[in-house]
Amino acid sequence: MRLLVIEDNRSLVANLFEYFEARGHVLDAAPDGITGLHLATTQAYDIIILDWMLPRMEGNEVLRRLREGTAASVPVIMLTARDELPDKIAGFRAGADDYLTKPFALPELEVRLEALLARASGRQRSKVLEVEDLRLDLTTLEASRGGQPLHLYPACRKLLEVLMQASPAAVTRERLEQAVWGEDPPDGDMLRSHVYELRRSVDGPFPVKLVHTLPRVGYRLAALHEDTRHDA
Numbered sequence: 001m002r003l004l005v006i007e008d009n010r011s012l013v014a015n016l017f018e019y020f021e022a023r024g025h026v027l028d029a030a031p032d033g034i035t036g037l038h039l040a041t042t043q044a045y046d047i048i049i050l051d052w053m054l055p056r057m058e059g060n061e062v063l064r065r066l067r068e069g070t071a072a073s074v075p076v077i078m079l080t081a082r083d084e085l086p087d088k089i090a091g092f093r094a095g096a097d098d099y100l101t102k103p104f105a106l107p108e109l110e111v112r113l114e115a116l117l118a119r120a121s122g123r124q125r126s127k128v129l130e131v132e133d134l135r136l137d138l139t140t141l142e143a144s145r146g147g148q149p150l151h152l153y154p155a156c157r158k159l160l161e162v163l164m165q166a167s168p169a170a171v172t173r174e175r176l177e178q179a180v181w182g183e184d185p186p187d188g189d190m191l192r193s194h195v196y197e198l199r200r201s202v203d204g205p206f207p208v209k210l211v212h213t214l215p216r217v218g219y220r221l222a223a224l225h226e227d228t229r230h231d232a
Contacts, residue, residue, distance in 0.1 A: 001020075001025045001026070001046045001047060001113065001117060002025070002026045002027075002028075002044070002045050002046050003020060003025055003026070003027045003028070003045060003046065003047055003048070003049060003113070004027075004028050004029075004030065004036065004039055004040055004043070004045040004047075004048045004049065005017075005027055005028070005029045005030070005049045006029075006030045006032075006033065006035075006036030006039075006040075006048065006049065006050045006051060006054065006059070006062065007029065007030075007031075007049065007050075007051040007054075007079065008031050008032060008051065008054055008055055009051070010031075012102075013029050013031075015106065016049070016106070016109075017029070019106045019110075020110070023110075028043065028045075031055070032054055032055045032056040032057065033054040033055070033056050033057025033058060033059065033061065033062045034056045034057050035056075036048075036050070036054070036057075036062055037057065037062050037065055037066065040062075040066055040071045040074070041066070041069055041070050041071055045071075045074055046074075046075075046117055046120075047074065047075045047076070047077065047113055047116055047117060047120075048066070048071070048074055048075070048076045048077075049076075049077055049079060049109075049113075050062060050063060050076050050077070050078050050079065050096075051078075051079050051080065052078055052079070052080035052081075052082060052087075052091070053080070053081075059078060059080070060090065060091070060094045063076055063078070063091075063094045063095050063096060064094055064095065066095070067094075067095035073120070073139075074120075075097045075098075075116040075117065075119070075120045076095065076096050076097055076098075077096065077097060077098040077099070077100060077109075077112060077113065077116060078091045078096045078098070078099050078100070079100055079102055079104075080099070080100075080101060080102060081101070081102045082101070083101040097116055097119075097120075098112050098115075098116055100112060127139045129161065129164040129165060130164075131164050131167045131168075131210065131221055131222065131223075132208065132210060132222075132223050133145055133146045133147075134164070134202060134210060134221075136157075136160055136161060136164055138161065141157060143157065143160060145202060145206060146206065148205075150201050150202060151201065152198070152201055153194075153197065155180050155194050156194055156197050156198040156201065158179055158180050159176055159179070159180060159194055159195065159198050160198060160202065160221075161179075162175065162176060162179045163176075163211070163219060163220065163221035164221055166220070166221075167220065167221045167222050168220060168221070168222035169220060170214050170217050170218050170219065170220040171218050171219055171220060172217060172218040173191060173217075173218045173219075174218075175218070176191055176195075176218065176219065177191050180194070195211065195213075195219060198211060199211040208223050209223075209224075210222065210223060212224055
């Protein structure tokens, strides 16, 4: 792991470096909030260890700015002597992924960091949906097929997301309508129109068709044999 420690207690920082470097991890340190924010937004880290009370900029403000900027998805564990419930709630609301009260045992911090990294890796994997050569990045909202970008309206993109998450299972018309319009779908068969546009973008120039209509059921997204396909 590559860790950024934003902490003004030099003794604690030295202990963290000694413990984690001995286990093969790489660490950088910042003694104040402004320096820490600069490093966090200009360098790549797996996890940030952030003290609550810092000179120049307090930890909750550093965290707020991180969550609004380029480091929004980096896991952050807050270290603090504040152990009251309102303080913990404030930390989590500011965007902390975990909260550890001082003093703490270094093995406990290590286990918490490993758990954070595992969860972050899971979130990262789940942010990209793939079915055959079709790809949808849920972070950038970019869709492509066979490496070619697809230009989708927001409603079509939402339909695609739901169909890809369920693939190869079918999704009912009711579930798709709810995903796009909530509990108040428009009058008329707007869903059919959106699926038509989605199919034109996703399947139009490609020999293998992925969007399929299941009469009286709904739709599914998968590579099917010719004899199992239905017209829209």
